[in-house]
Amino acid sequence: MYNILLIEDDADIQDANKYILTERGYNVAVAMDLSQAREQIALLLPDIIVLDIMLPDGSGLDFMTELRDGGCEMPILLLTALGTPRDKVEGLRLGANDYLAKPYDYDEFLMRIEVMLRGKQREEERVRMAVEAAERSQEVLTFGSLALNNTARSAAIDGNVLGLSQKQVGLLLLLARHKNETLTYDSLYETIWEQPLVGNSHALRSAISEIRIQLAGSGCSITSVRGKGYRFEPCE
Numbered sequence: 001m002y003n004i005l006l007i008e009d010d011a012d013i014q015d016a017n018k019y020i021l022t023e024r025g026y027n028v029a030v031a032m033d034l035s036q037a038r039e040q041i042a043l044l045l046p047d048i049i050v051l052d053i054m055l056p057d058g059s060g061l062d063f064m065t066e067l068r069d070g071g072c073e074m075p076i077l078l079l080t081a082l083g084t085p086r087d088k089v090e091g092l093r094l095g096a097n098d099y100l101a102k103p104y105d106y107d108e109f110l111m112r113i114e115v116m117l118r119g120k121q122r123e124e125e126r127v128r129m130a131v132e133a134a135e136r137s138q139e140v141l142t143f144g145s146l147a148l149n150n151t152a153r154s155a156a157i158d159g160n161v162l163g164l165s166q167k168q169v170g171l172l173l174l175l176a177r178h179k180n181e182t183l184t185y186d187s188l189y190e191t192i193w194e195q196p197l198v199g200n201s202h203a204l205r206s207a208i209s210e211i212r213i214q215l216a217g218s219g220c221s222i223t224s225v226r227g228k229g230y231r232f233e234p235c236e
Helices: 012-024 034-044 058-069 085-092 106-136 166-177 184-191 202-216
Strands: 003-007 027-031 048-051 075-080 097-101 140-143 146-148 154-157 221-225 231-232
Touching: 003 034, 012 027, 012 034, 012 106, 027 034, 027 166, 027 221, 034 048, 034 058, 048 058, 048 106, 048 140, 058 075, 058 154, 075 085, 075 106, 097 106, 106 166, 146 166, 154 166, 166 184, 166 202, 184 202, 184 231
Parallel strands: 003 027, 003 048, 048 075, 075 097
Antiparallel strands: 140 146, 146 154, 221 231
């Protein structure tokens, strides 16, 4: 069952949307403002957020930017009375996955939710296949002086084992198997920590920081791709 968080200060709209989504079998939580929204995200770990822009304690656009800058890639549907083409472009540019202006047709609303969930399912399947492929891959990866041992879960430079934790080695291995490819914050965290990223971006950033320190001198590096994720760049 998918979890959906509705962030909306109009009680009538909130009740109607909750009713039709619950009837479709979704688990629905509600928030009337951004303060409640932050609490619900921590408790519910929603699969989708339906977000109004004009809220009592702030802008939904600023809140969405806050989430995206924190590495959260959970699908967001903006549901708002601001319906000009310029409003839609701005909302999508700032990170919304979809945009629906009020008033709206409930059937269309449900279809937008279903389409977003299909996209999420495809991403989850891609991550699962990546993990399976990683498990089937060769035991040792080498990049110049850097050697990554999947069986021993260790990393070494010129034979000297690096002081990385098991999770940090796993993270480095995952990035290295997809060298020169940007892996999203969500996919990295969910694969290694086996839970959603929401509220836990510090752990991922700290792990990447430590790996970068340990890789110094190897010629290999981990590059940040702002708003997206990280990329392993092997030594030449």
